[in-house]
Amino acid sequence: GDSVTQMEGPVTLSEEAFLTINCTYTATGYPSLFWYVQYPGEGLQLLLKATKADDKGSNKGFEATYRKETTSFHLEKGSVQVSDSAVYFCALRAADEGANNLFFGTGTRLTVIP
Amino acid sequence: SAVISQKPSRDICQRGTSLTIQCQVDSQVTMMFWYRQQPGQSLTLIATANQGSEATYESGFVIDKFPISRPNLTFSTLTVSNMSPEDSSIYLCSVEVGNTIYFGEGSWLTVV
Secondary structure: OOEEEEOOOOEEEEOOOOEEEOEEEEOOOOOEEEEEEEOOOOOEEEEEEEOOOOOEEEEOOEEEEOEOOOOEOOEEEOOOOHHHOEEEEEEEEOOOOOOOOOEEOOOEEEEEEO | OOOEEEEOOEEEEOOOOOEEEEEEEOOOOOEEEEEEEOOOOOEEEEEEEEOOOOOEEOOOOOOOOOOEEEEEOOEEEEEEOOOOHHHOEEEEEEEEEOOEEEEOOOEEEEEO
C-alpha cells in the first residue's frame, strides 16, 4: 500500500544553518506530495506541495522537488530561523481518482537555536 | 483555500463521558475528513464524511466509538464516545479544496 517514510528527528540546528529533511514514498503511479508544518500549540498548515514529477514546491524559503526516479520529496531550506522551529510532516495522496485522504510520515521535530 | 473552524479548541474531559467536536468550513465541500493525532505521533485518518451518506471508517475505528454527522456541505461533527485516557489526542477536521487538503487547527482533548 501507499506509505511515506520520513527522516526521524529530532533535528537541532543553529540559526542560518542549512536544513534537509528526507522523505521517500511508496505508491503506484504519480501521487501528489505535500509538506505540512505544525508550530508549537497549533494545528497543521500546508507548507508546500507538488503534484507531478519534477515539480518544485516552495514557500517561506522552503523547497521540495518531486523526484520520481528516487521516489523522494526532500524538504530543504538554505538558512533556517528560530521561527522555523516546528514539526514537519511529509504526506502523500494517492494517484487514484477519488483518493482524497492523506498518508502521513511520522513527523520530524526541528529546533533552531539562536 | 479554505478556512476551517473547530470547536472546542481544547478540553479536559472526564473518563466515560462523550464529547462532540464541531467543524465549520467557509465554503461548500463534498468530503470532510477526521484525523487523530495521538501525543508525539503522526496523523491517522479516522473517517471520511460525505454529505447525505454515512461516514466511511478506516480500519481500527468504528461508528459506535466515533459517530459522525454531516448535515450539510459546510459542517460536520465528530463525537468521541465513552472516553478513556487513550483517547487523549488532537482531533483534526480537514477538507479538500482545489486539489489541496486543508486542516483545521485541531481540537486538543485530554481525558482524565
